[in-house]
Amino acid sequence: MKKKDLTKETKILDATVAIIINYGASAISTTKVAKHVGISQSNIYLYFEDKQALLEGVYLREISRLEETPEMKLVMDADRPIIERCFNYLKAMYDFAMANPYSLFVISQIKGLSKSFPDLIEKLVSGHNPVATLFEDGVQAGVLRSIDRSLPMTLIFSVIQRHVENVQNGSYAKNVVSFEELSRLIWGGIAIVPYPSHLLHS
Amino acid sequence: MKKKDLTKETKILDATVAIIINYGASAISTTKVAKHVGISQSNIYLYFEDKQALLEGVYLREISRLEETPEMKLVMDADRPIIERCFNYLKAMYDFAMANPYSLFVISQIKGLSKSFPDLIEKLVSGHNPVATLFEDGVQAGVLRSIDRSLPMTLIFSVIQRHVENVQNGSYAKNVVSFEELSRLIWGGIAIVPYPSHLLHS
DNA sequence: TTGATAAAAGATAAGCCTATCTTTTAAGGA
DNA sequence: TCCTTAAAAGATAGGCTTATCTTTTATCAA
Numbered sequence: 001m002k003k004k005d006l007t008k009e010t011k012i013l014d015a016t017v018a019i020i021i022n023y024g025a026s027a028i029s030t031t032k033v034a035k036h037v038g039i040s041q042s043n044i045y046l047y048f049e050d051k052q053a054l055l056e057g058v059y060l061r062e063i064s065r066l067e068e069t070p071e072m073k074l075v076m077d078a079d080r081p082i083i084e085r086c087f088n089y090l091k092a093m094y095d096f097a098m099a100n101p102y103s104l105f106v107i108s109q110i111k112g113l114s115k116s117f118p119d120l121i122e123k124l125v126s127g128h129n130p131v132a133t134l135f136e137d138g139v140q141a142g143v144l145r146s147i148d149r150s151l152p153m154t155l156i157f158s159v160i161q162r163h164v165e166n167v168q169n170g171s172y173a174k175n176v177v178s179f180e181e182l183s184r185l186i187w188g189g190i191a192i193v194p195y196p197s198h199l200l201h202s
Numbered sequence: 203m204k205k206k207d208l209t210k211e212t213k214i215l216d217a218t219v220a221i222i223i224n225y226g227a228s229a230i231s232t233t234k235v236a237k238h239v240g241i242s243q244s245n246i247y248l249y250f251e252d253k254q255a256l257l258e259g260v261y262l263r264e265i266s267r268l269e270e271t272p273e274m275k276l277v278m279d280a281d282r283p284i285i286e287r288c289f290n291y292l293k294a295m296y297d298f299a300m301a302n303p304y305s306l307f308v309i310s311q312i313k314g315l316s317k318s319f320p321d322l323i324e325k326l327v328s329g330h331n332p333v334a335t336l337f338e339d340g341v342q343a344g345v346l347r348s349i350d351r352s353l354p355m356t357l358i359f360s361v362i363q364r365h366v367e368n369v370q371n372g373s374y375a376k377n378v379v380s381f382e383e384l385s386r387l388i389w390g391g392i393a394i395v396p397y398p399s400h401l402l403h404s
Numbered sequence: 405t406t407g408a409t410a411a412a413a414g415a416t417a418a419g420c421c422t423a424t425c426t427t428t429t430a431a432g433g434a
Numbered sequence: 435t436c437c438t439t440a441a442a443a444g445a446t447a448g449g450c451t452t453a454t455c456t457t458t459t460a461t462c463a464a
Contacts, residue, residue, distance in 0.1 A: 024314070024317045025228075112226070150368060151361055151379070151387060155361050155391065159360075166352060182353070185354070189388065189390045190387070
């Protein structure tokens, strides 16, 4: 019997991402994805139940890429000092976003696609959300501002995403806005302790 | 001869907004909008050149609503102290967003719809963009952080939008996160002078 | 009252979309 | 080598979409 091509699922996800990057998530169709991969349109349904599942697959893979970063793993190490973990979280997000300039864009595109998507995504992600714990620890320790964590999380995500977009579309050069400048902006918002300059070069 | 119904353009825009609120901007079609208004689909083309123009119309109207707020007009008064103008800008954005809970959502939905939309929108809004001047003045006066203004602008927009969304979907009650708490978060990010508590009740 | 005129509705072409069903193809085991 | 079986391609139904073209309707002016 014939076996499934195990690389094909990846290829389909890659093609979907490519289309989102170039035309936005609303432009996604199984027809276009199939054409991009070079397979028949119906073939996609052997790897994904429907279009919704395909989009969820892209979303989840992108989230995992972020979470499985070595730097991000380190952030989640509860033995390290909390201020260091919070700061390194910013650095990890920044490094990831710069290394994967379209990742945050793809995530936000899928999130914003359908009104019902955000709820669904909460379900998909919740449970195994280690960032939530980090924020709670940070507040407890008096490092982070005591406020619903969705607000600082949104702040971090959108500011970094915007920065990467600015660099990407040539609005300014990469070095015009350094990590220090960007993280000072973010830190000023989310934290209630002074900016930890000493952690910059570690 | 027959005259155009001058209220119809408004009705079409309203219907478009309603659909965006309920199903997201990707769900917009002239068919659905027409059905919602109770007119024929082709009738829409008498008021808007094409679907793109319709979406631009919605976008521009929403931006205008925000800019034409009395509070926002006050913010742009260059005779007032700059720290007051900056702070009142936050208050104006907050009040507007709370009074029009879906306005920022609609704006961001349209912005994120097509990859080519952002550029177009910059063109549409720039030129008559008084907020840019406010930010420049703020930096010059040593009130605001010296950084590309798109970053603090994104910060303000996304944090307030998120807050309104949280309230809207019952994530927390309106009074759980006060304007003071929210504006302290934002101010900590964008400003380099202490939070102006004295401006809270004016 | 009638005629000119523009708005509104109706009809339609051409295309894309999803999801399913059917047919072909190819790989591995017997 | 041949047969089984699942993957892949093909075909298709049914629906929605945009934009244009044609026909009807209603209003204003003469």
